[in-house]
Amino acid sequence: MDNVFEALNERGFIKQVTNAEQVTRLLAEKQVTYYVGFDPTASSLHVGSLVPIMAMAHLQRAGHKPIAIIGGGTTMIGDPTDKTEMRPMLSKEQISANGKGILAQLQRYLNLDNTLVNAGNSQTPSRVGGFFNNADWLLSINYIEFLRDIGKHFRVNEMIRAEGYKQRLERELGLSFLEFNYQLLQAYDYLYLFREYGCRLQLGGDDQWGNILAGVDLVRRIEAERVHAVTFPLLTTASGAKMGKTAGGAVWLDAERTSPYEFYQYWINVDDRDVSRFLAYFTFLPIDEVRRLGSLEDEAIREAKEVLAYETTRLAHGKAEADKARTASRAAFGGGNLDEAEMPxxxxxxxxxxxxxxxxxxxxxxxxxxxxxxxxxxxxxxxxxxxxxxxxxxxxxxxxxxxxxxxxxxxxxxxxxxxxxxxxx
RNA sequence: GGGGGUAUGCUAGAGCGGUCAAAUAGGGCAGACUGUAAAUCUGUUGGCUAUGCCUACGGUGGUUCGAAUCCAUCUGCCCCCA
The missing domain is CATH 3.10.290.10 (RNA-binding S4 domain)
Structure with missing residues (x-):
C-alpha cells in the first residue's frame, strides 16, 4: 500500500496526530478500519464537510475501510465545543431521514454499504465501508451500567482541563451536566466501533481533538489496545470567513439545495489565496499538478480556479453536470452565448x-x-x-x-x- | 431558595419620554475599478398599493397627549450567595 498518511499530510489534511510514526506504520501494514462522525442536523452535507470526506476517500482508495457515523444519539445532547449554535432537538425519524440524505451524498465519494459489513473483523479484504447512526447503540444504554463501566474511567479533573470545557467553565455561559457528558458518549462510540468492527483510527475536525482522545484513552483503559486519532485543520477562507458560506447560505452538496451550476460558481469565485489549498483538499489531482496550478498568478490563476471548480463539481454531481456547469459558466462570463438550459x-x-x-x-x-x-x-x-x-x-x-x-x-x-x-x- | 443584572434590526452594539425604522461597526446587496479574485471608493440595507402608510426594540398589561426609553408582571439568559 502507498503511504497514505504521508499523502494526506502533504495535502494539508493533518493537524494533530496521536503518534505520526505509529499511524504511518499502521496504515502501511494492513487494512485499517477508520471512522468519522457527521452531524445529522440537516438532510444534506455542505462543502464544510468535504475535508473529512476527501480524507476518508483518500484512505479508502489506499485500501482502508471507512465507517461513517451520524451522531443521532450524541446530537440529542449537543456538543459543548460548538457553543455558537443551539442545536435543535430532532426526532428519531428526522434524524434517520437526514441520515439517508447524507449517506447518498457520501456514496458519491466513498464506497459505503448501508448495512454493515463484515461485522467484527477487519481482516476481510472488503473495502466497502459502513454507515451507522450512533443512536442505535447509545439510546439503549443503561445509566447505572454506563456510569459503572465507562464513567469510572473518566477523571473530572482531566475533563475540565480540556480546552472546550475549560472555556465554557471560565466564561459566563456555564456548562450543563448534560453537555458535560458529551465527551463520554463520543468516547463510547469509539470503544463500540473498536469492539464491533476493529476500528483503530478516528478522524475529525481539530475542535474534536479532545473528544477523540477521550475515546482513544477509553479503549486503552478498557481493552488495553492502542488506537489512534487524527484531526484536520479547521478550514477558513483567506478572508477569515467560515468555509462554504455565501450570501445565500451554505453551499450544499445536495443538487436540490445548491444547483451544480451554483456549486461550480462557488469554487470559481474563491479567493485567489485559497486556490492551491483547496485544490489539494478537494480534488484528487496528483500533488505535482496541484502545485503547478497553485503557483499560477494573476489572471492565469483563473485556469486553476476552473480546474478546481470542474473537479469539485464532478466529484459532487458527476461528469455530465460538471460539463454543463463549465459550459454555462464559460458562456455567461466568457462573452459567448448563454446556455439557456443551465439557467434557473x-x-x-x-x-x-x-x-x-x-x-x-x-x-x-x-x-x-x-x-x-x-x-x-x-x-x-x-x-x-x-x-x-x-x-x-x-x-x-x-x-x-x-x-x-x-x-x-x-x-x-x-x-x-x-x-x-x-x-x- | 435569596440578591443583582440583562433582553434592541442578519450579527455585534449605541440609544436624553417626543425630531427613532432606531447611532456605529461588521456582514449583505448594487455601482465604479478589475481577472467571475482581492483591495479600494460610492450608494444602499424592515415591509408596502410609497413624498404616505403598516409592522418592529423578549411577552403581557399599565402610566402618559406621546414609550425602545417610565411602572408592574411573566419568560429567557447571566452573575453573586446557599
Whole structure:
C-alpha cells in the first residue's frame, strides 16, 4: 500500500496526530478500519464537510475501510465545543431521514454499504465501508451500567482541563451536566466501533481533538489496545470567513439545495489565496499538478480556479453536470452565448405578460430579489437587466414587446440570471 | 431558595419620554475599478398599493397627549450567595 498518511499530510489534511510514526506504520501494514462522525442536523452535507470526506476517500482508495457515523444519539445532547449554535432537538425519524440524505451524498465519494459489513473483523479484504447512526447503540444504554463501566474511567479533573470545557467553565455561559457528558458518549462510540468492527483510527475536525482522545484513552483503559486519532485543520477562507458560506447560505452538496451550476460558481469565485489549498483538499489531482496550478498568478490563476471548480463539481454531481456547469459558466462570463438550459427558469402565462408586469414584481417573483422593496433598490441602483439591457425605471412595465425568442432574460447584478419563458394556452 | 443584572434590526452594539425604522461597526446587496479574485471608493440595507402608510426594540398589561426609553408582571439568559 502507498503511504497514505504521508499523502494526506502533504495535502494539508493533518493537524494533530496521536503518534505520526505509529499511524504511518499502521496504515502501511494492513487494512485499517477508520471512522468519522457527521452531524445529522440537516438532510444534506455542505462543502464544510468535504475535508473529512476527501480524507476518508483518500484512505479508502489506499485500501482502508471507512465507517461513517451520524451522531443521532450524541446530537440529542449537543456538543459543548460548538457553543455558537443551539442545536435543535430532532426526532428519531428526522434524524434517520437526514441520515439517508447524507449517506447518498457520501456514496458519491466513498464506497459505503448501508448495512454493515463484515461485522467484527477487519481482516476481510472488503473495502466497502459502513454507515451507522450512533443512536442505535447509545439510546439503549443503561445509566447505572454506563456510569459503572465507562464513567469510572473518566477523571473530572482531566475533563475540565480540556480546552472546550475549560472555556465554557471560565466564561459566563456555564456548562450543563448534560453537555458535560458529551465527551463520554463520543468516547463510547469509539470503544463500540473498536469492539464491533476493529476500528483503530478516528478522524475529525481539530475542535474534536479532545473528544477523540477521550475515546482513544477509553479503549486503552478498557481493552488495553492502542488506537489512534487524527484531526484536520479547521478550514477558513483567506478572508477569515467560515468555509462554504455565501450570501445565500451554505453551499450544499445536495443538487436540490445548491444547483451544480451554483456549486461550480462557488469554487470559481474563491479567493485567489485559497486556490492551491483547496485544490489539494478537494480534488484528487496528483500533488505535482496541484502545485503547478497553485503557483499560477494573476489572471492565469483563473485556469486553476476552473480546474478546481470542474473537479469539485464532478466529484459532487458527476461528469455530465460538471460539463454543463463549465459550459454555462464559460458562456455567461466568457462573452459567448448563454446556455439557456443551465439557467434557473420559470414559466409564466402568456396573458399575464400581455397585461404587463411591473418590473419590481417580476424580479421579486422569480427570486432575484427577496422583496419588492429590494427589487426597487436593485432597479434604482442600476443592477437590473432585461435581455442584457439595464433598466433603471421603477415604473417600467414588462410586456410582450420585450420578448426575444419568446423569452425574457433577467439579470440582477453581475452574476445572477433568471430566464422566463412564456406559456401559451 | 435569596440578591443583582440583562433582553434592541442578519450579527455585534449605541440609544436624553417626543425630531427613532432606531447611532456605529461588521456582514449583505448594487455601482465604479478589475481577472467571475482581492483591495479600494460610492450608494444602499424592515415591509408596502410609497413624498404616505403598516409592522418592529423578549411577552403581557399599565402610566402618559406621546414609550425602545417610565411602572408592574411573566419568560429567557447571566452573575453573586446557599
Amino acid at each position: 427558469t420559470s414559466v409564466i402565462a402568456a396573458e399575464r405578460l400581455n397585461a404587463g408586469i411591473p418590473i419590481m414584481a417580476l424580479f421579486h417573483e422569480v427570486g432575484l430579489a427577496n422583496s419588492r422593496s429590494e427589487a426597487r433598490r436593485l432597479v434604482q441602483q442600476g443592477g437590473a437587466y432585461i435581455n442584457e439591457k439595464q433598466c433603471r425605471s421603477i415604473d417600467m412595465v414588462v410586456g410582450t414587446d420585450l420578448l426575444e425568442d419568446n423569452a425574457l432574460l433577467l439579470r440582477a447584478g453581475k452574476k445572477r440570471y433568471h430566464r422566463i419563458v412564456l406559456k401559451e394556452n
